[in-house]
Amino acid sequence: MSRALSALLVRDLKLAYRRRGEVLTPAMFFILVTILFPLGLSPQPELLRSIAPGVLWTAALLAGLIGQESLLVLSLLLGTSILSLLGAVGAALTVGLRQSGMLLPILVLPLAVPVLIFGAQAAAQAAHGEDPAGALYLLAALLALGLTLIPFAIAAAVRVSLES
Amino acid sequence: MAALNNKYGWAWFHRFASPPYLYRVAGLLVPWFAWPAAALIAVGLYGGLWSSPPDYQQGDGFRIIYIHVPSAYLSMMGYAILAVASAVGLVWRMKLAHAVAAAAAPLGASFTFLALVTGALWGKPMWGTFWVWDARLTSELILLFLYFGFIALRRAYEDPRSGDRAAAVLALVGVVNLPIIHYSVVWWNSLHQGATVFVGQGSDIAPGMLWPLLCMIFGFTLLFAACLARSVQAEVLERERGAAWAAEVA
Amino acid sequence: MSSFNEFLTMGGYAAYVWPAYAIAAVVVLVNLFAPGRRLKRIKDGIRRRKGAA
Numbered sequence: 065m066s067r068a069l070s071a072l073l074v075r076d077l078k079l080a081y082r083r084r085g086e087v088l089t090p091a092m093f094f095i096l097v098t099i100l101f102p103l104g105l106s107p108q109p110e111l112l113r114s115i116a117p118g119v120l121w122t123a124a125l126l127a128g129l130i131g132q133e134s135l136l137v138l139s140l141l142l143g144t145s146i147l148s149l150l151g152a153v154g155a156a157l158t159v160g161l162r163q164s165g166m167l168l169p170i171l172v173l174p175l176a177v178p179v180l181i182f183g184a185q186a187a188a189q190a191a192h193g194e195d196p197a198g199a200l201y202l203l204a205a206l207l208a209l210g211l212t213l214i215p216f217a218i219a220a221a222v223r224v225s226l227e228s
Numbered sequence: 229m230a231a232l233n234n235k236y237g238w239a240w241f242h243r244f245a246s247p248p249y250l251y252r253v254a255g256l257l258v259p260w261f262a263w264p265a266a267a268l269i270a271v272g273l274y275g276g277l278w279s280s281p282p283d284y285q286q287g288d289g290f291r292i293i294y295i296h297v298p299s300a301y302l303s304m305m306g307y308a309i310l311a312v313a314s315a316v317g318l319v320w321r322m323k324l325a326h327a328v329a330a331a332a333a334p335l336g337a338s339f340t341f342l343a344l345v346t347g348a349l350w351g352k353p354m355w356g357t358f359w360v361w362d363a364r365l366t367s368e369l370i371l372l373f374l375y376f377g378f379i380a381l382r383r384a385y386e387d388p389r390s391g392d393r394a395a396a397v398l399a400l401v402g403v404v405n406l407p408i409i410h411y412s413v414v415w416w417n418s419l420h421q422g423a424t425v426f427v428g429q430g431s432d433i434a435p436g437m438l439w440p441l442l443c444m445i446f447g448f449t450l451l452f453a454a455c456l457a458r459s460v461q462a463e464v465l466e467r468e469r470g471a472a473w474a475a476e477v478a
Numbered sequence: 479m480s481s482f483n484e485f486l487t488m489g490g491y492a493a494y495v496w497p498a499y500a501i502a503a504v505v506v507l508v509n510l511f512a513p514g515r516r517l518k519r520i521k522d523g524i525r526r527r528k529g530a531a
Contacts, residue, residue, distance in 0.1 A: 161384050178367075181363065225394070279479065288491050331513075338505050342502055345498070451510075465521070469524050469527075
């Protein structure tokens with residue numbers, strides 16, 4: 065019985081090893097998503113404060129803006145625009161691939177992390193009444209950089225995808 | 229005019245576009261990098277593990293710095309090489325530049341991994357935790373995933389030339405992460421300490437600790453160069469394995 | 479460093495310092511030898527094909 069079990073196990077491990085790219089990709093995807101959550105929330109363990117910016121982030125999307133929330137919405141506008149650009153690059157790079165699987169998120173998520181860091185920082189500062197100018201400027205700088213350079217990257221990526 | 233251009237112009241650089249030339253030069257450079265690297269690392273290890281005094285706050289635990297700092301530095305230098313090679317390959321269409329990028333990626337990734345692991349081992353006794361989500365540590369972890377993404381994207385393409393170019397585009401988009409890691413320690417008042425060595429301004433670190441650190445940094449850099457050169461040889465030969473010159477050297 | 483014993487125990491931090499150096503040694507050795515072996519494999523492949531042709 066256990067011989068059959070171990071034979072099956074060995075066979076499955078061998079198969080997995082032969083396609084280790086496919087096996088590792090989902091794992092990496094989940095690791096990356098796990099990394100994102102502490103970044104989206106404050107690293108401080110205080111419960112109320114740690115969830116408030118995340119909640120505001122979501123709530124502002126649903127509710128609309130009033131006064132102070134405008135800074136939060138500004139950070140969202142800047143951040144989501146950058147994320148769109150990054151998503152476009154990722155899509156352009158993987159559009160020609162037959163078996164891309166979860167490759168697209170794995171490519172885009174690391175690129176999105178600085179945006180997430182600055183965006184969440186701006187949101188947290190706005191929520192606490194601190195001055196979010198620094199983080200917002202950095203977001204704006206990233207957006208400006210992205211708007212000017214990413215179209216070229218997308219063009220190059222599409223060209224490569226079309227050729228292959 | 230042509231002679232002048234050859235002497236002072238970019239002709240020396242364009243010679244590297246020839247696969248047998250790059251192969252030969254890389255092969256010649258390996259021992260010139262490797263032996264000085266071994267010497268410097270040996271001296272650095274002696275200094276780091278034996279002769280340098282223990283830190284008054286961290287005791288002998290701080291000696292991880294002699295591995296951690298060179299690895300962190302190389303993790304970023306590796307990506308810089310990756311990015312520059314990718315740019316040269318895309319913009320100047322030098323196919324062999326992609327070979328250099330392909331060679332640099334696993335090397336850089338392994339040193340990023342080493343930086344993270346040694347950092348965690350250093351952090352545990354000092355800060356009480358293996359990991360903390362501050363800007364620099366997180367950025368370094370993201371750097372590791374950028375390396376993985378580069379390698380994965382290159383492999384995902386059936387046509388290696390297209391894979392090279394797609395990965396090159398990705399590398400360039402990701403290069404923004406580098407200054408963020410570098411300056412994150414300045415921008416955020418975080419757990420990770422500030423820069424240890426300031427060029428020109430004098431250092432925070434005691435001289436008895438500084439020279440082994442410099443030995444290790446330079447030694448590791450030369451080691452990286454030696455490994456990169458050998459790896460470039462392998463990349464070039466594999467890409468050109470059907471060529472006549474490849475049959476000669478094999 | 480005053481004694482060999484202090485060298486081994488790293489003033490109490492041995493559990494952190496020595497694994498760090500050990501992992502570093504592994505990384506360095508792998509990076510040193512893997513490219514050379516890969517090169518040799520490629521050369522063998524070329525020679526085999528040359529012989530077959």
